[in-house]
Amino acid sequence: MIILGYESSCDETGVALVCTERGLLAHSLHSQIAMHRDYGGVVPELASRDHIQRVLPLTRQALDEARLTLQDVDAIAYTAGPGLAGALLVGASVAQSIAWALGLPAIPVHHLEGHLLSPLLATPAPDFPFVALLVSGGHTQLMKVEGVGRYELLGETLDDAAGEAFDKSAKLLGLGYPGGPALSRLAQQGDPAAFDLPRPMLHSPDLDFSFSGLKTAVLTRLKALEGQAGGLTESQRADLAASTEAAIVDVLGGKAIKAMKRSGLKRLVVAGGVGANRLLRQRLVDDMKKLGGEVYFPPLDLCTDNGAMIAFAAAQRVRAGLVDLADRGHAFTVRPRWDLHEQAAPAEA
Known part of the structure; x- marks a missing residue:
């Protein structure tokens, strides 16, 4: 069975083709980073308009790469939420329109499940069960995953996500957009032990996170450095970037390992854009070796939002018997705010 998948929840337009037997066949992706850079962040209206321009050319590109036509497709999948409402509507409406025209089932997918x-x-690839660390610009969660649609929330951020902590700290340091990768590049030139920044909730008894206090600590330290004689030096900027990255990674790594010990599992999965961070990857690889376990990451080109993860998640739900392929009703809605368990619960009933 071949599934055509669409992702348009924020500032990446992704289209992919996945076969339930052969895996990923092709995927095409356009990032809007260059367009949003002048604004220092994503502008929802511009994001939606760009998705409209990109989605059909990317569909043709993916089909050509896979050497397929729309007539070879058996189902259409799309991100139904969470995300920006206007952006979600682009992918959802295109997916539902194609499904209606071809008489195919349309499968709504939760962005985080992707x-x-x-x-x-x-x-x-990891086997079930495993612990998953989801780290992105909008989400930081630890989940126990027993199988497709069977998720238990172990902990989550109480305020900012890890990606937000990266981006907001980068903005304070005067770095470009997107801030996370820019901060990590600068951090490679600095000393991570130069500044003693807080590790919020690292030693709390639960598995929750908090990053807003770290951002405040970076601001306080930055103002002090700028107020010194001669102002902030480039060396100090790099040191502060390195110290910030180290603090975020320490919290993520510490909580992830605590979750592994409590669960008794030996497989850790890391997903989301922050999962591409070099320091976080190395930290978790080293820590899991000490536990006698393994850590798994998606391919680097699939860490950010993409259509492959949406088509693949739909394929996994089909294989698990969680999708009614006979349903040809094409009324739909998008859900900018959507708890993952709201999708999983009906499938488990």
């Missing part, structure tokens, strides 16, 4: 299952596209 991220959660994306490491299964890697080689080797």
